[in-house]
Amino acid sequence: MKLPIYSQKLLNIEKRTQRFMLGALGLMLLVLLMIGMKQDYFSRSTSVYFFTSNAQGLSKGMAVKFVGFKVGSVQEISMEPNATVRVRVSLNDEYLHLIGQDAKARLIKEALVGESVVEIIPGSTQVHQVTQDSVLEFERGQDAGAVMESLASQLQPILNDMRQFTATINKPDGDVQQTLKNLNQVTAATREMVDQLTRLGVSGNQKLDGVYLKLDQALDHANSSLGTLGKAIPQLVEKTDATLANVQEVTNIIKQVSQNSAGGIPLLVDNVNTLVQEGQETLDSVQKSWPLNRMLPKIEEQMLPVDGYVAPEKP
Amino acid sequence: MSHRCSVWMLLSSVVLLAACGHVQEPRSVRLVQAAEFNQRAQHAFRQGQYQRAVTLYGQALQLDIAIEYVDGIAINTLNLAKVNQVSGKTAQAEQLLDQLLNDQALHYAPMHLAEAAVQKALLRLQEKDAVAAAIWAGKAADWCGPDCKLSGVIANVRAGIALRMNDGEQALFWSDRALAANRDVPLEQANALRLQASARLMMNAPGDALRLAQAALNIDKSLGLPEKIHQDLLLLAQAHERLGQDEQAGQFRQRAARIAAASVK
Numbered sequence: 287m288k289l290p291i292y293s294q295k296l297l298n299i300e301k302r303t304q305r306f307m308l309g310a311l312g313l314m315l316l317v318l319l320m321i322g323m324k325q326d327y328f329s330r331s332t333s334v335y336f337f338t339s340n341a342q343g344l345s346k347g348m349a350v351k352f353v354g355f356k357v358g359s360v361q362e363i364s365m366e367p368n369a370t371v372r373v374r375v376s377l378n379d380e381y382l383h384l385i386g387q388d389a390k391a392r393l394i395k396e397a398l399v400g401e402s403v404v405e406i407i408p409g410s411t412q413v414h415q416v417t418q419d420s421v422l423e424f425e426r427g428q429d430a431g432a433v434m435e436s437l438a439s440q441l442q443p444i445l446n447d448m449r450q451f452t453a454t455i456n457k458p459d460g461d462v463q464q465t466l467k468n469l470n471q472v473t474a475a476t477r478e479m480v481d482q483l484t485r486l487g488v489s490g491n492q493k494l495d496g497v498y499l500k501l502d503q504a505l506d507h508a509n510s511s512l513g514t515l516g517k518a519i520p521q522l523v524e525k526t527d528a529t530l531a532n533v534q535e536v537t538n539i540i541k542q543v544s545q546n547s548a549g550g551i552p553l554l555v556d557n558v559n560t561l562v563q564e565g566q567e568t569l570d571s572v573q574k575s576w577p578l579n580r581m582l583p584k585i586e587e588q589m590l591p592v593d594g595y596v597a598p599e600k601p
Numbered sequence: 602m603s604h605r606c607s608v609w610m611l612l613s614s615v616v617l618l619a620a621c622g623h624v625q626e627p628r629s630v631r632l633v634q635a636a637e638f639n640q641r642a643q644h645a646f647r648q649g650q651y652q653r654a655v656t657l658y659g660q661a662l663q664l665d666i667a668i669e670y671v672d673g674i675a676i677n678t679l680n681l682a683k684v685n686q687v688s689g690k691t692a693q694a695e696q697l698l699d700q701l702l703n704d705q706a707l708h709y710a711p712m713h714l715a716e717a718a719v720q721k722a723l724l725r726l727q728e729k730d731a732v733a734a735a736i737w738a739g740k741a742a743d744w745c746g747p748d749c750k751l752s753g754v755i756a757n758v759r760a761g762i763a764l765r766m767n768d769g770e771q772a773l774f775w776s777d778r779a780l781a782a783n784r785d786v787p788l789e790q791a792n793a794l795r796l797q798a799s800a801r802l803m804m805n806a807p808g809d810a811l812r813l814a815q816a817a818l819n820i821d822k823s824l825g826l827p828e829k830i831h832q833d834l835l836l837l838a839q840a841h842e843r844l845g846q847d848e849q850a851g852q853f854r855q856r857a858a859r860i861a862a863a864s865v866k
Contacts, residue, residue, distance in 0.1 A: 585633065587639040587665075587672070588639060589679055589680060590646060592720060592723075592751070594754035594755070594758045594789055595757060595795065595796070595829075596727050597832050598765075598799070
């Protein structure tokens with residue numbers, strides 16, 4: 287009586303196990319299918335090669351792109367007997383007709399912090415398309431780090447200019463500081479004389495004449511000081527203008543580069559941005575500080591001069 | 602010094618000091634931005650980077666249009682026309698000037714209209730259309746008025762038109778007026794001298810032409826203007842030729858050819 291019940295239970299377990307195993311197998315096949323599809327095992331592909339002096343930046347499985355579309359992947363990287371590196375790339379046959387024998391492979395970074403890919407630079411479509419075992423020319427695109435280093439090196443002299451400019455203004459024995467000191471003295475002297483004038487208001491013209499003589503001298507002094515400042519300021523202003531224009535230009539380039547990078551900003555960009563910010567802050571504070579905020583000319587739109595001469599063909 | 606006079610002086614000083622303490626009115630960010638573009642364009646133009654100057658003046662103009670800053674619109678349109686003219690794009694230059702001269706919606710300052718008309722006259726002259734050039738020079742003079750800063754330039758343009766019409770006497774008349782009006786503008790002074798030299802040559806006075814062209818050459822060298830120096834040397838060569846001094850004429854032509862070969866604008 288008990289045996290048939292036991293056998294029935296055993297049968298049920300067996301069936302369940304079978305179902306579970308089949309499910310697991312199906313799942314495994316599905317996963318394998320997906321991996322295969324991802325790895326292009328089911329699409330027909332053609333292998334081509336390129337050679338490079340070193341394998342830096344290249345890795346197996348790396349995507350190969352053509353006009354922004356993935357058209358294949360790096361299959362194999364091996365060293366040749368002559369110490370060159372041979373890279374085998376499989377290209378999807380679907381796109382093969384677009385890639386000429388004179389196409390080039392270039393190692394690039396998709397964005398500033400993106401992953402490296404091998405980009406196929408299309409050759410002439412007039413030339414025969416690549417075939418199995420064709421060899422492409424290889425080149426390395428400019429590394430983002432190198433670009434940023436070049437930007438940073440361009441910025442450095444500009445910032446040095448600005449530091450020099452600020453130092454010139456702050457130099458205690460420089461024209462600007464000296465003139466400001468003189469002006470302060472003159473202001474104090476004038477204030478003192480105005481006080482004396484008020485006190486002497488009714489005590490006779492003789493004393494007043496003496497005071498006015500002093501006032502005249504003080505004003506002369508002020509005029510000469512302003513003259514010196516007038517000579518010193520335009521040079522500084524010209525330098526600031528040129529420097530500001532340069533900084534803005536480089537900032538624009540950096541902004542453009544930064545926008546292209548989707549992810550975080552690498553250390554170099556960060557450094558360059560800090561440099562730019564530092565520079566702009568220095569300039570801003572110089573421009574806002576008294577008395578330069580009053581002395582720097584207001585930027586106005588200007589007209590190019592007209593030249594009233596037209597050259598005859600044969601003078 | 603009387604007591605009253607002293608009090609006046611004191612009051613004047615106080616007023617002057619108060620004026621020094623005047624705080625500038627804040628300007629809109631876009632206006633400042635437009636001015637910055639304009640300044641960068643001026644810089645690019647001076648460096649001979651005409652394409653860059655066109656871009657920057659264009660940006661300044663867009664901002665001026667956006668905030669309807671009429672003076673800025675006029676200034677940057679005129680500048681764009683000038684850069685186009687210098688870089689040989691005369692059709693574009695003329696189109697820009699026409700936009701300004703035919704604008705019915707905005708009212709530009711007469712000075713800016715005068716400047717546009719002068720540029721138009723120069724372009725017409727360059728295209729050998731002396732009649733149209735004369736009409737535009739007349740309009741420029743009307744907008745300019747008797748004592749405006751462009752009167753010297755207009756006189757030079759009129760002298761150039763007279764030369765194109767082979768009227769030496771009129772050319773001399775206008776270039777004399779230009780010279781008188783341009784005492785403190787070396788560029789136009791040299792232009793007037795060069796035009797006088799051409800007029801003198803036309804009137805068969807090569808000796809005078811020689812002297813005038815030499816004076817123009819001195820100024821142009823001090824200004825560092827290769828095209829003008831080239832013109833002066835060619836004029837000097839012509840004057841020497843008329844005087845029968847072929848050897849000197851040859852030397853001047855050779856000097857002019859070297860400058861042309863350097864082809865620096």
